[in-house]
Every structure is written in C-alpha cells, then in structure tokens.
Amino acid sequence: MTIPLQAAKPFANEPFVDFGIEENRKAMEAAIAKVKAELGREYPLRIGGRQVMTEDKIVSVNPGDLGEIVGLVSKADRALAEEAMQAALRTFESWKKVPAAERAQYLFKAAELMRKRKHDFSATMILEAGKNYAEADADTAEAIDFMEFYGREMIRLSRINETLPLTKAAGEDNRLEYIPLGVGIVIPPWNFPLAICVGMTTAAIVAGNTVLLKPASATPVVAHKFALLMEEAGLPPGVINFIPGSGAEVGDYLTSHPKTRFVSFTGSKEVGLHISRLAAETAPGQIWIKRLVAEMGGKDGIVVDETADLDAAAQAIVVSAFGYQGQKCSAGSRAFIVESVYDEVVAKVVERTKRLAVGLPEKNFSVGPVIDRSAYEKILGYIEIGKTEGKLLAGGGAAPGNGYYIEPTVFADVPGKARIMQEEIFGPVLAIGKAKDWREAIDLYNDTEFGLTGSFFSTDEDRIAEASDIMHCGNLYVNRKCTGALVGAHPFGGFNMSGTDSKAGGRDYLLLFTQAKAISRKK
The missing domain is CATH 3.40.309.10 (Aldehyde Dehydrogenase; Chain A, domain 2)
Known part of the structure; x- marks a missing residue:
C-alpha cells in the first residue's frame, strides 16, 4: 500500500488526559467495559501475511482479578520462529528500498489511528498490566509520541546531506546515507507493554529494517493490538512479524540465528546479559557482528x-x-x-x-x-x-x-x-x-x-x-x-548495568538501527 506523503508537522508530546473531569472518567469506564466484553478471546501469530493459530497458548491473566483471562495468545515454537525469520528476510529486500519519508507515513498513520482509540489501548493495559488510569494513559501517549517522533527523525536523517553537508573535497561529490541493517529481534518488556513495544518496533522499521516482535508473555494482548493497528495503517505484510513465545526456546533461537542482524531488548539485567552473551557468539554462516540495543533496569x-x-x-x-x-x-x-x-x-x-x-x-x-x-x-x-x-x-x-x-x-x-x-x-x-x-x-x-x-x-x-x-x-x-x-525532552537510557545507554526518544536513537555509508564520486 502506498499512502500519500504528508508534511511532518513539528513534534509535540501527546497531552495526558485529566481523569478528574467526569466526561474523561466515563469514557475510560466505557472503554474498560468494551475490553471486558472481549475477555478470553484467542489471538493468532502474524507471520508475513499469514495468521497462525497454535494449540499451545499463552494465557494472559488480569493481575488485579485472577478470575479474568484477558486473552489466549498463540505461542510460536522454533519452526514458526524460523518461518517468521524467512518472511522477514524476504520482506526486507523490498522494504529497505521504500523511501524514508514514505516509511515515516506509516508511523504517522498509525499514530493517528491510536490517538482515536487511545482509551481502548489504555483499557487493555488496565486489565492486562494492572495500570491505573493515569499510568495507562501515559503509556498510550508515549506510544503515540514514539511514532510521531521517530517518523520525523527518519525524515531528518534522510535529508542529512542537506542539513549537515560533508566537508567539500576538491574534484568530488560526497554524500552520506543511513541504510538499514536487516532483520532484527524486538523483545519489549511487560511494564510498558505498549509504549516501549511501539517505540522499539517502530524505530527499527522506520529505519528500513524488518522485525520479529516477541512480546512479553505477561502482556501479549496489547502487543497484538498494536501489530494489528500497524496492518490497518497499511504496513506491508512481513515488516512486523508477531511471534509470542518462550524466551528459552524462541528468544534464544532467534538471538543466536545467523541471519539476525540486531537485537533490541528491554528487561532485566540478568536476561540482558544472557542475550548479550548469545549475540556475541558467531553462528555458522553469520557475516556480521550483531548489534545489541539493551535497556536493563536500575536501582x-x-x-x-x-x-x-x-x-x-x-x-x-x-x-x-x-x-x-x-x-x-x-x-x-x-x-x-x-x-x-x-x-x-x-x-x-x-x-x-x-x-x-x-x-x-x-x-x-x-x-x-x-x-x-x-x-x-x-x-x-x-x-x-x-x-x-x-x-x-x-x-x-x-x-x-x-x-x-x-x-x-x-x-x-x-x-x-x-x-x-x-x-x-x-x-x-x-x-x-x-x-x-x-x-x-x-x-x-x-x-x-x-x-x-x-x-x-x-x-x-x-x-x-x-x-x-x-x-x-x-x-x-x-x-x-x-x-x-x-x-524528545528526556532521551532515555542508562549507564553501567542499566544497559547500552541507547537513548530512546532521542535524536541519535535511530542511528542504532542503521549503518552509515559514505559515497564519493569523482567529478
């Protein structure tokens, strides 16, 4: 799907909702009731253009009311993970050629759709992640912010030769391009199951990569709703492949895969260090050093x-x-x-x-x-x-x-x-x-x-x-x-065992999902 390019407006943070206002409170209550009507629904994997229901399911339970099952989400195994990897590899060959400004439009469209359904996403997190109204609303607002911000940042990077031209060399034309890396594994956390999931995923894809999204097992339903939203925004099949599954089985397999170009992870120090060790090993057939973008916690x-x-x-x-x-x-x-x-x-x-x-x-x-x-x-x-x-x-x-x-x-x-x-x-x-x-x-x-x-x-x-x-x-x-x-205001990421200091929501974050190529031509 090709969508018309729209001018990137100046970035501004999505406003928070004031739930002290009765109208807003009632709107959230209505959204919660709507999500409750969907309790116990089954959700498929999304691999390429295919929806896959599996017998083995992740059972998402409301942590605030253990009698409520938020959803039953299909669970990938290694064979399905490999199928998703192949789908992502095939799609990468076409997606990387899509102009950066056009890729950004998918993020702007998705942000527009999410803004219209803000309470629905927040209500899902209230039930699945145990957030109160303000915490859930802030999570959804941040997800919208990430899409808006990273879309603009990719447009900026695509115009870097206009805004920050290289030093002139006599007799040459020189330019710098930021090109995508390849297929990445995105492993977001359960505590910001929408915002960080959206931020990690959209940063990678707007830079021209394709991804395998393995959401946290505690909060897979809201992640599925995000994947579905991106499809509705027109994102081509195979750019995001939604594959919930076991970290020990699917996560380790994909982290060690020779075709994995990068791993984007947010979670505990222990899991982050485990991923770092696996990613550092060179698998047969691997021709690159895998890049790790990790945010691992704090005290x-x-x-x-x-x-x-x-x-x-x-x-x-x-x-x-x-x-x-x-x-x-x-x-x-x-x-x-x-x-x-x-x-x-x-x-x-x-x-x-x-x-x-x-x-x-x-x-x-x-x-x-x-x-x-x-x-x-x-x-x-x-x-x-x-x-x-x-x-x-x-x-x-x-x-x-x-x-x-x-x-x-x-x-x-x-x-x-x-x-x-x-x-x-x-x-x-x-x-x-x-x-x-x-x-x-x-x-x-x-x-x-x-x-x-x-x-x-x-x-x-x-x-x-x-x-x-x-x-x-x-x-x-x-x-x-x-x-x-x-x-945009507080680029986020830390030192020491808190991770790789990858500044999410900052102006250098997309560079982590690209590689710089300098091209010089003799006049």
Whole structure:
C-alpha cells in the first residue's frame, strides 16, 4: 500500500488526559467495559501475511482479578520462529528500498489511528498490566509520541546531506546515507507493554529494517493490538512479524540465528546479559557482528539536601517509588537524605505513603497489583529481607484482593550496602538512608552497579552544578521525580548495568538501527 506523503508537522508530546473531569472518567469506564466484553478471546501469530493459530497458548491473566483471562495468545515454537525469520528476510529486500519519508507515513498513520482509540489501548493495559488510569494513559501517549517522533527523525536523517553537508573535497561529490541493517529481534518488556513495544518496533522499521516482535508473555494482548493497528495503517505484510513465545526456546533461537542482524531488548539485567552473551557468539554462516540495543533496569534514587523544598522532595520520593507499584526501571527505590532534615523528610514520606489506597486498577486505585505470582513472591521475599536490614515504617506485607496486591512499603535507616539498597526489587518497596551531608548522599547514590535515573533536590546552585557532574546516571532530574521521561525532552537510557545507554526518544536513537555509508564520486 502506498499512502500519500504528508508534511511532518513539528513534534509535540501527546497531552495526558485529566481523569478528574467526569466526561474523561466515563469514557475510560466505557472503554474498560468494551475490553471486558472481549475477555478470553484467542489471538493468532502474524507471520508475513499469514495468521497462525497454535494449540499451545499463552494465557494472559488480569493481575488485579485472577478470575479474568484477558486473552489466549498463540505461542510460536522454533519452526514458526524460523518461518517468521524467512518472511522477514524476504520482506526486507523490498522494504529497505521504500523511501524514508514514505516509511515515516506509516508511523504517522498509525499514530493517528491510536490517538482515536487511545482509551481502548489504555483499557487493555488496565486489565492486562494492572495500570491505573493515569499510568495507562501515559503509556498510550508515549506510544503515540514514539511514532510521531521517530517518523520525523527518519525524515531528518534522510535529508542529512542537506542539513549537515560533508566537508567539500576538491574534484568530488560526497554524500552520506543511513541504510538499514536487516532483520532484527524486538523483545519489549511487560511494564510498558505498549509504549516501549511501539517505540522499539517502530524505530527499527522506520529505519528500513524488518522485525520479529516477541512480546512479553505477561502482556501479549496489547502487543497484538498494536501489530494489528500497524496492518490497518497499511504496513506491508512481513515488516512486523508477531511471534509470542518462550524466551528459552524462541528468544534464544532467534538471538543466536545467523541471519539476525540486531537485537533490541528491554528487561532485566540478568536476561540482558544472557542475550548479550548469545549475540556475541558467531553462528555458522553469520557475516556480521550483531548489534545489541539493551535497556536493563536500575536501582534509582533521590538525594535530598537540607536546602531543598522538603514537601516537594517527599512527594517526589513517594511518586517515584510507588508509581505503577514500583514496576519501572526508572523507579526511585532508594532515597538518601542529609541528617539535619532526615527525620522530617522521612515523616513526610511515611505520611504520604500511608495515604495510598490499594485496589483494582479498573476502579482507578492509586496502587494496583504487581504483574504475576513470580514477582509477588519475589517482592514479599525482599520485604522480609528488609525487615532485617532497616526499620519498617509503612506497609510490610501483602494487601487484600483477588490479585497480586502488596502494600507500599517503606524502610528507613537502611545501610548503603544492604540488599534492599543494592538489588533491583521491581516492586513497591522504598529504602531510605541517612547521610552526614549532601556529598556523602551522592556517594551513597552512586554506590550501585546500575546508573539509569536519579534526582537531586536542592536550592543551592553550586551544589546542583556539582551534582549534575558527579551523579552517575543516564537521566538526572533536578527538583523533580526520577520517573516520567518524555519523548524528545528526556532521551532515555542508562549507564553501567542499566544497559547500552541507547537513548530512546532521542535524536541519535535511530542511528542504532542503521549503518552509515559514505559515497564519493569523482567529478
């Protein structure tokens, strides 16, 4: 399908919906009811132009109400993964020749369609991922942002010789082209099952690659709806091949495949390092070094000095720690506060934490469930460890409900080397430590193998300048929460074990899915 080119308007972030307005709240409730009417539906694989139903299914369960099956999603095996690889290889030969501006139009069309059905996508995440209204809406808005932003970025890169011409060489015409890599494997996470899935996938395809999309097993239904949306936008069959499946079977097979050109992954450190090892091995017939784009998590924190606005700092700590139940790689699971204001800030954090209500996401409670039983048991295990490492001030156990509910939990007086200070818990658990001064607080913050996000609260400009230099993270925020990166405004990605510092939503991100070719012609 060829769609008419439209001018790329200046990029602007998709606005968030205000659910304090009754009309908006009722619209979301109607969307939830619509998605509930589809519960238990079966979803196929999408390979080339073929829909494939398999006997083996991934069962997607509502983590907030374990009696609800959101969907039954067909599950690929190695044979189907190989079929998808061959479909992607065939399609790449034609897709790579499509002009960049035309490829971008598919993203703009899909963004337009998603904008019209924003609540439907958000409602799916409310039921499948356990997000409340605001978290789900922000996820959908970010997905739209990624498509709009990356479409414009690909157009910009295709015109690089006009905007950033090469140095003139006597007697030659010279130009630079960014050409696609080939077939890539896209492995998105469950915690941003639409935004990150959309961002990773559309960045790769708008650059001219074809992909095998293996969504997270906890949230395959919303990923399928995205794949279907891209088909509706006219994307040729085989550009995106939707193949949910086991990481150990399908994921490892495709990562090791000689025809895989790149792997784009977002998830845990452990899985990311496993993928890195597999991708580094050269398979028989492989003629390139596979490229890995990885975002692998964090142990993020907030530093508060004695000059800070303490109410704003406490609020940011709570929002950063407990937004989406702490299930964000950017979540502020640690806080380091200077001793002169320590007790005051801790009291404010505890008071705000105890106000958080836990319950069904579809009823828009502040705190919902964690994603599955494995996460539930792991987090409760860390809470028990925390009881031996710090002073429990709020929460401390499971919360009632027919789902994976855990109380927002706060530990104070936690040493910097404690396990709950060092290990990524990925749940509603906050560890607070005391520092003698702001520099020691930063030292404590930096004492981690991760380096994704951080916040520094202060009103002292000299301290802010120094903190900006020495806090070692990919995304540092001053006097605000450490979550909520906006596409285009906060290119997102971290240092050390947080990944390859691939800046999603930034102006160099698409370069990771291209290779630069310089062409010189003698006059």
